[in-house]
Amino acid sequence: MKKLAACLTLSLAALVPFGQESHAATTFTDVGTTHRAQAEIYYLVDGGIVGGVSSTRFVPEQQVTRDQAAAMIGRTLNLNGEQRATKFKDVGSNNFASGYIQQLVDKGIISGYLDGSFKPKNTLSRGEMALIISRAFEYNSSSVSSAASSLMKKGIAAGIADGTFGESQTLKRGDFSVFLARSINADFRTANNEKFDRNYYVNTNDGTALNMRKGPGTSYTSIGSIPTGKIVSAAYSVGDWVYISSDNVKGFVHSAYLQLDKPSDDEVVTPPAKPTPDPTPLPTPPGKKPLKDVVVVIDAGHGGKDSGSVGNGFLEKNITLNIAKKMEAYYKNVPIQAKMTRTTDTFIELEDRAAYAKKVNGSIFMSIHNNSFSNESANGTETYYYTRSAATNPNAAQSKALARYTQNRMLEAWGLTDRGVKPGPWLVIKYNTVPAVLAEVGFISNKKDMGLMGTEAGRQKLAKGLFLATLDYYYYYEGRTDVLPLYSTVNGTPSGKLH
Numbered sequence: 001m002k003k004l005a006a007c008l009t010l011s012l013a014a015l016v017p018f019g020q021e022s023h024a025a026t027t028f029t030d031v032g033t034t035h036r037a038q039a040e041i042y043y044l045v046d047g048g049i050v051g052g053v054s055s056t057r058f059v060p061e062q063q064v065t066r067d068q069a070a071a072m073i074g075r076t077l078n079l080n081g082e083q084r085a086t087k088f089k090d091v092g093s094n095n096f097a098s099g100y101i102q103q104l105v106d107k108g109i110i111s112g113y114l115d116g117s118f119k120p121k122n123t124l125s126r127g128e129m130a131l132i133i134s135r136a137f138e139y140n141s142s143s144v145s146s147a148a149s150s151l152m153k154k155g156i157a158a159g160i161a162d163g164t165f166g167e168s169q170t171l172k173r174g175d176f177s178v179f180l181a182r183s184i185n186a187d188f189r190t191a192n193n194e195k196f197d198r199n200y201y202v203n204t205n206d207g208t209a210l211n212m213r214k215g216p217g218t219s220y221t222s223i224g225s226i227p228t229g230k231i232v233s234a235a236y237s238v239g240d241w242v243y244i245s246s247d248n249v250k251g252f253v254h255s256a257y258l259q260l261d262k263p264s265d266d267e268v269v270t271p272p273a274k275p276t277p278d279p280t281p282l283p284t285p286p287g288k289k290p291l292k293d294v295v296v297v298i299d300a301g302h303g304g305k306d307s308g309s310v311g312n313g314f315l316e317k318n319i320t321l322n323i324a325k326k327m328e329a330y331y332k333n334v335p336i337q338a339k340m341t342r343t344t345d346t347f348i349e350l351e352d353r354a355a356y357a358k359k360v361n362g363s364i365f366m367s368i369h370n371n372s373f374s375n376e377s378a379n380g381t382e383t384y385y386y387t388r389s390a391a392t393n394p395n396a397a398q399s400k401a402l403a404r405y406t407q408n409r410m411l412e413a414w415g416l417t418d419r420g421v422k423p424g425p426w427l428v429i430k431y432n433t434v435p436a437v438l439a440e441v442g443f444i445s446n447k448k449d450m451g452l453m454g455t456e457a458g459r460q461k462l463a464k465g466l467f468l469a470t471l472d473y474y475y476y477y478e479g480r481t482d483v484l485p486l487y488s489t490v491n492g493t494p495s496g497k498l499h
Protein backbone atom coordinates (compact mmCIF):
# COMPACT_ATOMS: atom_id res chain seq x y z
CA MET A 1 0.00 0.00 0.00
CA LYS A 2 3.03 2.26 -0.50
CA LYS A 3 2.96 5.15 1.93
CA LEU A 4 -0.42 4.24 3.27
CA ALA A 5 1.19 1.28 4.93
CA ALA A 6 -1.23 -0.69 6.98
CA CYS A 7 1.58 -2.35 8.76
CA LEU A 8 3.99 0.42 9.60
CA THR A 9 6.77 -1.03 11.67
CA LEU A 10 7.56 0.87 14.80
CA SER A 11 11.14 1.81 15.34
CA LEU A 12 12.11 3.43 18.57
CA ALA A 13 13.84 6.67 17.76
CA ALA A 14 17.60 6.65 17.96
CA LEU A 15 19.63 9.57 19.18
CA VAL A 16 20.38 11.93 16.34
CA PRO A 17 23.71 13.57 15.59
CA PHE A 18 23.74 17.33 15.85
CA GLY A 19 25.58 18.51 12.75
CA GLN A 20 26.85 22.05 12.55
CA GLU A 21 25.83 23.00 16.07
CA SER A 22 27.52 22.32 19.36
CA HIS A 23 25.62 20.67 22.18
CA ALA A 24 28.59 20.43 24.50
CA ALA A 25 27.87 23.40 26.74
CA THR A 26 24.65 23.76 28.63
CA THR A 27 25.47 27.33 29.62
CA PHE A 28 25.72 30.00 26.97
CA THR A 29 27.33 33.34 27.81
CA ASP A 30 24.70 35.08 25.70
CA VAL A 31 21.70 33.37 27.31
CA GLY A 32 21.82 34.38 30.93
CA THR A 33 19.27 33.85 33.67
CA THR A 34 17.41 37.04 32.73
CA HIS A 35 17.18 36.32 29.01
CA ARG A 36 13.56 36.31 27.79
CA ALA A 37 13.95 32.90 26.15
CA GLN A 38 16.25 31.31 28.72
CA ALA A 39 13.96 28.51 29.96
CA GLU A 40 12.80 27.54 26.47
CA ILE A 41 16.30 27.53 24.92
CA TYR A 42 17.75 25.32 27.64
CA TYR A 43 14.69 23.05 27.41
CA LEU A 44 15.42 22.45 23.72
CA VAL A 45 19.16 22.07 24.36
CA ASP A 46 18.38 19.42 26.99
CA GLY A 47 16.55 17.33 24.43
CA GLY A 48 19.25 17.76 21.80
CA ILE A 49 16.79 19.71 19.64
CA VAL A 50 19.05 22.74 19.29
CA GLY A 51 22.65 23.56 20.11
CA GLY A 52 24.75 26.68 20.29
CA VAL A 53 26.68 28.05 17.34
CA SER A 54 29.74 27.35 19.48
CA SER A 55 30.24 25.71 22.86
CA THR A 56 29.68 29.02 24.65
CA ARG A 57 27.37 31.03 22.41
CA PHE A 58 23.77 30.48 21.28
CA VAL A 59 23.35 33.85 19.47
CA PRO A 60 19.64 34.18 20.22
CA GLU A 61 19.38 37.44 18.23
CA GLN A 62 20.56 35.83 14.99
CA GLN A 63 17.88 35.20 12.35
CA VAL A 64 16.86 31.55 12.14
CA THR A 65 17.43 30.02 8.70
CA ARG A 66 15.15 27.56 6.97
CA ASP A 67 17.62 24.69 7.34
CA GLN A 68 18.12 25.40 11.04
CA ALA A 69 14.35 25.41 11.56
CA ALA A 70 14.02 22.10 9.65
CA ALA A 71 16.69 20.48 11.80
CA MET A 72 14.98 21.62 15.01
CA ILE A 73 11.57 20.36 13.91
CA GLY A 74 13.09 17.10 12.67
CA ARG A 75 14.84 16.46 16.00
CA THR A 76 11.64 17.33 17.86
CA LEU A 77 9.85 14.57 15.93
CA ASN A 78 12.80 12.18 16.42
CA LEU A 79 13.29 11.80 12.68
CA ASN A 80 16.46 10.22 11.34
CA GLY A 81 18.74 13.15 10.56
CA GLU A 82 21.37 11.22 8.64
CA GLN A 83 22.60 13.53 5.87
CA ARG A 84 21.47 12.52 2.39
CA ALA A 85 20.71 13.78 -1.11
CA THR A 86 17.42 15.70 -1.34
CA LYS A 87 15.03 16.60 -4.13
CA PHE A 88 16.25 20.22 -3.98
CA LYS A 89 18.99 21.50 -6.26
CA ASP A 90 20.36 23.74 -3.48
CA VAL A 91 20.36 21.18 -0.62
CA GLY A 92 23.11 18.61 -1.08
CA SER A 93 24.00 15.83 1.32
CA ASN A 94 26.68 18.16 2.69
CA ASN A 95 23.99 20.35 4.27
CA PHE A 96 23.83 19.43 7.98
CA ALA A 97 20.01 19.46 7.84
CA SER A 98 19.60 17.58 4.52
CA GLY A 99 18.21 14.43 6.17
CA TYR A 100 15.61 16.38 8.14
CA ILE A 101 14.66 18.53 5.16
CA GLN A 102 13.98 15.53 2.94
CA GLN A 103 12.00 13.71 5.65
CA LEU A 104 9.91 16.76 6.46
CA VAL A 105 9.16 17.19 2.77
CA ASP A 106 8.13 13.52 2.53
CA LYS A 107 5.76 14.06 5.45
CA GLY A 108 4.27 17.21 3.92
CA ILE A 109 5.47 19.35 6.84
CA ILE A 110 7.82 21.63 4.91
CA SER A 111 8.06 22.51 1.22
CA GLY A 112 10.40 24.19 -1.24
CA TYR A 113 9.83 26.71 -4.00
CA LEU A 114 8.34 26.27 -7.46
CA ASP A 115 11.74 26.56 -9.12
CA GLY A 116 12.92 23.39 -7.36
CA SER A 117 14.97 25.18 -4.72
CA PHE A 118 14.67 25.12 -0.93
CA LYS A 119 16.72 28.24 -0.14
CA PRO A 120 18.17 26.70 3.04
CA LYS A 121 19.99 29.87 4.12
CA ASN A 122 16.97 32.15 3.71
CA THR A 123 15.52 33.37 6.97
CA LEU A 124 12.29 31.83 8.17
CA SER A 125 9.24 34.12 8.30
CA ARG A 126 6.66 34.05 11.08
CA GLY A 127 4.08 32.83 8.56
CA GLU A 128 6.29 29.92 7.48
CA MET A 129 6.97 29.12 11.13
CA ALA A 130 3.22 28.98 11.87
CA LEU A 131 2.56 26.63 8.95
CA ILE A 132 5.46 24.31 9.73
CA ILE A 133 4.55 24.06 13.41
CA SER A 134 0.88 23.49 12.64
CA ARG A 135 1.77 20.62 10.28
CA ALA A 136 4.42 19.10 12.53
CA PHE A 137 2.04 19.11 15.52
CA GLU A 138 -1.04 18.19 13.48
CA TYR A 139 -3.20 21.27 14.10
CA ASN A 140 -4.92 20.70 10.74
CA SER A 141 -4.35 24.21 9.38
CA SER A 142 -4.30 24.53 5.62
CA SER A 143 -3.41 28.22 5.35
CA VAL A 144 -1.01 30.61 7.05
CA SER A 145 -3.89 32.49 8.62
CA SER A 146 -5.53 29.40 10.10
CA ALA A 147 -2.12 28.16 11.30
CA ALA A 148 -1.46 31.53 12.93
CA SER A 149 -4.84 31.48 14.60
CA SER A 150 -4.22 27.92 15.96
CA LEU A 151 -0.92 29.10 17.45
CA MET A 152 -2.54 32.14 19.02
CA LYS A 153 -5.47 30.13 20.43
CA LYS A 154 -3.11 27.60 21.97
CA GLY A 155 -1.00 30.30 23.62
CA ILE A 156 2.05 29.45 21.49
CA ALA A 157 2.44 32.78 19.64
CA ALA A 158 0.79 36.18 19.89
CA GLY A 159 0.17 38.82 17.22
CA ILE A 160 2.52 41.79 16.77
CA ALA A 161 1.98 45.42 17.78
CA ASP A 162 -0.06 46.37 14.69
CA GLY A 163 -2.67 43.73 15.55
CA THR A 164 -1.69 41.31 12.77
CA PHE A 165 0.32 38.10 13.02
CA GLY A 166 3.19 39.73 11.11
CA GLU A 167 3.50 36.73 8.82
CA SER A 168 6.23 38.22 6.62
CA GLN A 169 8.48 39.25 9.51
CA THR A 170 11.58 37.17 10.08
CA LEU A 171 12.32 35.29 13.28
CA LYS A 172 15.29 35.24 15.62
CA ARG A 173 16.72 31.97 16.96
CA GLY A 174 15.58 32.91 20.44
CA ASP A 175 11.98 33.54 19.37
CA PHE A 176 11.77 30.40 17.26
CA SER A 177 13.02 28.47 20.31
CA VAL A 178 10.23 29.94 22.41
CA PHE A 179 7.53 28.98 19.86
CA LEU A 180 8.92 25.49 19.42
CA ALA A 181 9.28 24.81 23.16
CA ARG A 182 5.69 25.98 23.72
CA SER A 183 4.46 23.73 20.91
CA ILE A 184 6.21 20.74 22.46
CA ASN A 185 5.40 21.35 26.09
CA ALA A 186 2.14 23.11 26.98
CA ASP A 187 3.62 24.17 30.34
CA PHE A 188 5.55 26.88 28.48
CA ARG A 189 2.47 28.35 26.84
CA THR A 190 0.85 31.63 27.85
CA ALA A 191 -2.34 29.59 28.29
CA ASN A 192 -2.50 25.82 28.75
CA ASN A 193 -5.88 24.75 27.36
CA GLU A 194 -4.91 21.18 26.63
CA LYS A 195 -7.36 18.55 27.84
CA PHE A 196 -6.03 15.24 29.10
CA ASP A 197 -9.11 13.47 27.87
CA ARG A 198 -7.90 10.08 26.60
CA ASN A 199 -7.08 7.23 28.96
CA TYR A 200 -4.57 4.49 28.35
CA TYR A 201 -3.01 1.61 30.21
CA VAL A 202 0.76 1.63 30.54
CA ASN A 203 2.30 -1.63 29.34
CA THR A 204 6.09 -2.02 29.23
CA ASN A 205 5.72 -5.71 28.27
CA ASP A 206 8.37 -6.81 30.79
CA GLY A 207 6.83 -5.61 34.05
CA THR A 208 9.29 -2.74 34.55
CA ALA A 209 8.13 0.80 35.23
CA LEU A 210 7.88 3.36 32.43
CA ASN A 211 10.01 6.51 32.49
CA MET A 212 8.09 9.74 32.12
CA ARG A 213 10.37 12.33 30.56
CA LYS A 214 10.57 16.11 30.45
CA GLY A 215 10.31 16.12 26.67
CA PRO A 216 9.60 13.88 23.68
CA GLY A 217 12.82 11.88 23.40
CA THR A 218 15.22 9.69 25.33
CA SER A 219 17.67 12.61 25.64
CA TYR A 220 15.29 14.24 28.07
CA THR A 221 15.69 13.55 31.77
CA SER A 222 13.27 11.21 33.45
CA ILE A 223 10.92 13.02 35.82
CA GLY A 224 9.15 10.00 37.23
CA SER A 225 8.29 6.38 36.66
CA ILE A 226 4.88 4.88 36.09
CA PRO A 227 4.18 1.25 37.03
CA THR A 228 3.03 -1.00 34.22
CA GLY A 229 -0.75 -1.48 34.27
CA LYS A 230 -1.48 2.02 35.56
CA ILE A 231 -4.03 4.21 33.73
CA VAL A 232 -2.73 7.58 32.50
CA SER A 233 -4.44 10.46 30.65
CA ALA A 234 -3.12 11.84 27.39
CA ALA A 235 -3.51 15.24 25.75
CA TYR A 236 -1.59 15.20 22.45
CA SER A 237 1.27 13.59 20.53
CA VAL A 238 4.66 14.91 19.42
CA GLY A 239 5.78 12.43 16.78
CA ASP A 240 5.60 9.01 18.47
CA TRP A 241 5.68 10.52 21.97
CA VAL A 242 2.61 11.40 23.98
CA TYR A 243 2.11 14.25 26.45
CA ILE A 244 0.43 12.66 29.46
CA SER A 245 -0.62 13.36 33.01
CA SER A 246 -0.19 10.85 35.81
CA ASP A 247 -0.77 11.69 39.48
CA ASN A 248 -0.77 15.37 38.49
CA VAL A 249 2.71 15.16 36.98
CA LYS A 250 2.83 16.04 33.29
CA GLY A 251 5.43 14.71 30.91
CA PHE A 252 6.17 12.55 27.90
CA VAL A 253 6.16 8.78 27.30
CA HIS A 254 6.63 6.78 24.11
CA SER A 255 3.35 5.68 22.55
CA ALA A 256 4.60 2.10 22.17
CA TYR A 257 4.00 1.65 25.91
CA LEU A 258 0.41 2.88 25.96
CA GLN A 259 -2.57 0.76 25.05
CA LEU A 260 -6.34 0.74 25.17
CA ASP A 261 -6.84 -2.66 26.72
CA LYS A 262 -5.72 -3.84 30.10
CA PRO A 263 -2.26 -5.34 29.68
CA SER A 264 -3.52 -8.64 31.04
CA ASP A 265 -6.01 -8.59 28.18
CA ASP A 266 -8.63 -10.28 30.37
CA GLU A 267 -11.41 -7.88 29.53
CA VAL A 268 -14.80 -9.48 29.17
CA VAL A 269 -16.74 -8.55 26.08
CA THR A 270 -20.42 -9.12 26.73
CA PRO A 271 -22.54 -10.22 23.81
CA PRO A 272 -25.60 -8.11 23.06
CA ALA A 273 -28.81 -9.12 24.84
CA LYS A 274 -30.46 -12.03 23.11
CA PRO A 275 -34.04 -11.45 22.02
CA THR A 276 -36.65 -13.61 23.78
CA PRO A 277 -38.01 -15.80 22.49
CA ASP A 278 -35.26 -16.91 20.11
CA PRO A 279 -35.94 -16.07 16.47
CA THR A 280 -37.79 -18.92 14.77
CA PRO A 281 -35.29 -20.88 12.68
CA LEU A 282 -35.97 -21.26 8.97
CA PRO A 283 -35.15 -24.45 7.03
CA THR A 284 -31.65 -24.87 5.61
CA PRO A 285 -31.77 -24.12 1.87
CA PRO A 286 -31.14 -27.18 -0.34
CA GLY A 287 -27.47 -28.01 -0.87
CA LYS A 288 -26.24 -25.84 2.04
CA LYS A 289 -24.62 -26.82 5.32
CA PRO A 290 -26.72 -26.18 8.41
CA LEU A 291 -25.89 -22.74 9.90
CA LYS A 292 -24.36 -24.38 12.96
CA ASP A 293 -21.57 -25.73 10.73
CA VAL A 294 -20.84 -22.36 9.13
CA VAL A 295 -17.67 -20.75 10.51
CA VAL A 296 -16.73 -17.07 10.19
CA VAL A 297 -12.99 -16.59 10.76
CA ILE A 298 -12.12 -13.26 12.38
CA ASP A 299 -8.51 -12.08 12.13
CA ALA A 300 -7.37 -9.29 14.47
CA GLY A 301 -4.43 -7.71 12.60
CA HIS A 302 -0.90 -7.74 14.12
CA GLY A 303 -0.21 -8.72 17.76
CA GLY A 304 2.64 -9.40 20.17
CA LYS A 305 5.96 -7.99 18.95
CA ASP A 306 4.18 -6.55 15.89
CA SER A 307 2.27 -3.46 17.06
CA GLY A 308 1.06 -2.52 13.60
CA SER A 309 0.78 1.20 13.10
CA VAL A 310 0.94 3.67 15.95
CA GLY A 311 -0.90 6.95 16.21
CA ASN A 312 -2.66 9.31 18.57
CA GLY A 313 -1.28 7.22 21.43
CA PHE A 314 -2.87 4.01 20.18
CA LEU A 315 -1.41 0.75 18.92
CA GLU A 316 -3.13 -0.89 15.96
CA LYS A 317 -2.82 -4.40 17.45
CA ASN A 318 -4.97 -3.43 20.46
CA ILE A 319 -7.66 -1.72 18.42
CA THR A 320 -7.98 -4.65 16.01
CA LEU A 321 -8.21 -7.20 18.82
CA ASN A 322 -10.80 -5.12 20.63
CA ILE A 323 -12.99 -4.86 17.50
CA ALA A 324 -12.51 -8.56 16.72
CA LYS A 325 -13.65 -9.60 20.21
CA LYS A 326 -16.69 -7.37 20.00
CA MET A 327 -17.53 -8.84 16.59
CA GLU A 328 -17.10 -12.41 17.86
CA ALA A 329 -19.57 -11.74 20.67
CA TYR A 330 -22.42 -11.18 18.20
CA TYR A 331 -22.14 -14.78 16.98
CA LYS A 332 -22.90 -16.08 20.51
CA ASN A 333 -26.59 -15.30 19.84
CA VAL A 334 -26.81 -17.07 16.47
CA PRO A 335 -26.13 -20.60 15.18
CA ILE A 336 -23.18 -19.46 12.99
CA GLN A 337 -19.80 -20.01 14.68
CA ALA A 338 -17.01 -17.43 14.91
CA LYS A 339 -13.35 -18.43 15.28
CA MET A 340 -10.53 -16.00 16.02
CA THR A 341 -6.97 -16.28 14.69
CA ARG A 342 -5.92 -14.70 17.99
CA THR A 343 -7.75 -13.80 21.19
CA THR A 344 -4.75 -12.37 23.06
CA ASP A 345 -1.78 -10.09 22.39
CA THR A 346 0.23 -12.70 20.51
CA PHE A 347 2.27 -12.69 17.31
CA ILE A 348 1.05 -14.93 14.47
CA GLU A 349 2.65 -15.21 11.02
CA LEU A 350 0.49 -13.98 8.13
CA GLU A 351 0.61 -17.38 6.37
CA ASP A 352 -0.56 -19.10 9.55
CA ARG A 353 -3.54 -16.77 9.76
CA ALA A 354 -4.55 -17.67 6.22
CA ALA A 355 -4.00 -21.39 6.88
CA TYR A 356 -6.13 -21.18 10.03
CA ALA A 357 -9.25 -20.59 7.92
CA LYS A 358 -8.75 -23.94 6.21
CA LYS A 359 -7.80 -25.71 9.43
CA VAL A 360 -11.03 -24.74 11.20
CA ASN A 361 -13.18 -25.35 8.13
CA GLY A 362 -13.94 -21.67 7.76
CA SER A 363 -16.53 -20.42 5.35
CA ILE A 364 -15.34 -16.79 5.11
CA PHE A 365 -12.35 -14.82 6.50
CA MET A 366 -12.30 -11.22 7.66
CA SER A 367 -9.08 -9.47 8.64
CA ILE A 368 -9.36 -6.27 10.68
CA HIS A 369 -6.74 -3.50 10.35
CA ASN A 370 -6.20 0.24 10.80
CA ASN A 371 -4.64 2.45 8.20
CA SER A 372 -1.92 5.01 8.88
CA PHE A 373 -0.36 7.98 7.13
CA SER A 374 2.39 10.43 8.00
CA ASN A 375 -0.03 13.30 8.49
CA GLU A 376 -3.70 14.14 9.06
CA SER A 377 -4.61 14.39 5.38
CA ALA A 378 -5.53 10.73 4.85
CA ASN A 379 -8.70 9.37 6.41
CA GLY A 380 -11.57 6.99 5.82
CA THR A 381 -12.52 3.36 5.37
CA GLU A 382 -11.52 0.84 2.68
CA THR A 383 -11.88 -2.89 2.08
CA TYR A 384 -9.51 -5.14 0.12
CA TYR A 385 -10.03 -8.47 -1.61
CA TYR A 386 -7.57 -10.59 -3.60
CA THR A 387 -8.25 -11.08 -7.25
CA ARG A 388 -5.04 -11.61 -9.16
CA SER A 389 -4.60 -15.29 -9.77
CA ALA A 390 -6.65 -18.38 -9.29
CA ALA A 391 -3.45 -20.21 -8.32
CA THR A 392 -3.62 -18.63 -4.87
CA ASN A 393 -7.01 -17.67 -3.44
CA PRO A 394 -9.54 -18.89 -6.06
CA ASN A 395 -12.48 -17.06 -4.50
CA ALA A 396 -12.15 -13.71 -6.26
CA ALA A 397 -15.83 -13.12 -7.02
CA GLN A 398 -16.95 -14.24 -3.57
CA SER A 399 -14.25 -12.11 -1.91
CA LYS A 400 -15.23 -9.06 -3.91
CA ALA A 401 -18.87 -9.48 -2.94
CA LEU A 402 -17.94 -9.92 0.72
CA ALA A 403 -15.79 -6.78 0.46
CA ARG A 404 -18.76 -4.79 -0.89
CA TYR A 405 -21.01 -5.87 1.98
CA THR A 406 -18.22 -5.19 4.51
CA GLN A 407 -17.47 -1.71 3.19
CA ASN A 408 -21.17 -0.86 3.09
CA ARG A 409 -21.74 -1.78 6.75
CA MET A 410 -18.60 0.05 7.92
CA LEU A 411 -19.73 3.22 6.14
CA GLU A 412 -23.18 2.80 7.65
CA ALA A 413 -21.67 2.42 11.14
CA TRP A 414 -19.15 5.26 11.07
CA GLY A 415 -19.92 7.45 8.07
CA LEU A 416 -16.23 8.11 7.39
CA THR A 417 -14.77 8.89 3.96
CA ASP A 418 -15.48 6.07 1.48
CA ARG A 419 -12.09 5.02 0.08
CA GLY A 420 -13.71 2.17 -1.74
CA VAL A 421 -13.50 -1.58 -2.31
CA LYS A 422 -10.16 -2.45 -3.91
CA PRO A 423 -8.08 -5.39 -5.04
CA GLY A 424 -5.02 -5.80 -2.81
CA PRO A 425 -2.05 -8.16 -2.48
CA TRP A 426 -2.11 -8.72 1.30
CA LEU A 427 -0.88 -12.17 2.26
CA VAL A 428 -3.74 -13.04 4.61
CA ILE A 429 -6.24 -12.72 1.77
CA LYS A 430 -3.94 -13.87 -1.06
CA TYR A 431 -3.00 -17.19 0.52
CA ASN A 432 -6.45 -17.87 1.87
CA THR A 433 -8.57 -20.76 0.68
CA VAL A 434 -11.96 -19.20 1.45
CA PRO A 435 -13.59 -15.88 0.46
CA ALA A 436 -11.46 -13.34 2.32
CA VAL A 437 -11.35 -9.57 2.90
CA LEU A 438 -9.07 -7.16 4.70
CA ALA A 439 -10.91 -4.21 6.26
CA GLU A 440 -8.96 -1.01 6.89
CA VAL A 441 -11.56 0.38 9.24
CA GLY A 442 -10.06 3.88 9.62
CA PHE A 443 -6.83 5.84 10.04
CA ILE A 444 -5.04 5.63 13.38
CA SER A 445 -3.17 8.77 12.29
CA ASN A 446 -6.34 10.82 11.83
CA LYS A 447 -8.09 12.52 14.72
CA LYS A 448 -11.58 12.36 13.21
CA ASP A 449 -11.29 8.62 12.48
CA MET A 450 -9.89 8.08 15.98
CA GLY A 451 -12.93 9.86 17.43
CA LEU A 452 -14.74 6.62 16.54
CA MET A 453 -11.96 4.03 16.42
CA GLY A 454 -10.52 5.23 19.73
CA THR A 455 -13.73 4.74 21.72
CA GLU A 456 -15.52 1.66 23.09
CA ALA A 457 -18.84 2.87 21.65
CA GLY A 458 -17.35 3.46 18.22
CA ARG A 459 -15.70 0.03 18.09
CA GLN A 460 -18.93 -1.64 19.29
CA LYS A 461 -20.89 -0.02 16.46
CA LEU A 462 -18.33 -1.10 13.87
CA ALA A 463 -18.20 -4.68 15.20
CA LYS A 464 -21.97 -4.92 14.84
CA GLY A 465 -21.63 -3.65 11.25
CA LEU A 466 -19.05 -6.33 10.46
CA PHE A 467 -21.37 -9.00 11.90
CA LEU A 468 -24.23 -7.71 9.74
CA ALA A 469 -21.95 -7.67 6.67
CA THR A 470 -21.39 -11.41 7.03
CA LEU A 471 -25.16 -12.01 7.21
CA ASP A 472 -25.66 -9.82 4.11
CA TYR A 473 -23.08 -11.87 2.24
CA TYR A 474 -24.70 -15.19 3.17
CA TYR A 475 -28.16 -13.89 2.36
CA TYR A 476 -27.50 -12.17 -0.96
CA TYR A 477 -24.44 -13.91 -2.38
CA GLU A 478 -25.00 -17.44 -1.14
CA GLY A 479 -28.78 -17.24 -1.21
CA ARG A 480 -29.02 -18.42 2.39
CA THR A 481 -32.58 -17.42 3.27
CA ASP A 482 -32.12 -19.11 6.65
CA VAL A 483 -29.99 -16.21 7.96
CA LEU A 484 -32.98 -13.83 7.79
CA PRO A 485 -34.14 -14.43 11.39
CA LEU A 486 -30.58 -13.73 12.65
CA TYR A 487 -30.86 -10.03 11.79
CA SER A 488 -33.40 -9.66 14.59
CA THR A 489 -30.69 -10.47 17.18
CA VAL A 490 -29.31 -6.96 16.58
CA ASN A 491 -32.53 -5.30 15.37
CA GLY A 492 -31.02 -5.19 11.90
CA THR A 493 -32.39 -5.67 8.40
CA PRO A 494 -30.68 -6.92 5.21
CA SER A 495 -28.65 -4.30 3.35
CA GLY A 496 -30.07 -4.78 -0.11
CA LYS A 497 -28.21 -6.53 -2.93
CA LEU A 498 -24.82 -4.93 -3.59
CA HIS A 499 -22.80 -7.34 -5.67
Ligand SMILES: [Zn+2]
Pocket (backbone or CB within 6 Å): 006, 007, 301, 302, 308, 309, 316, 369, 370
Ligand atom coordinates in the same frame (compact mmCIF):
# COMPACT_ATOMS: atom_id res chain seq x y z
ZN1 LIG B 1 -2.33 -3.42 9.79
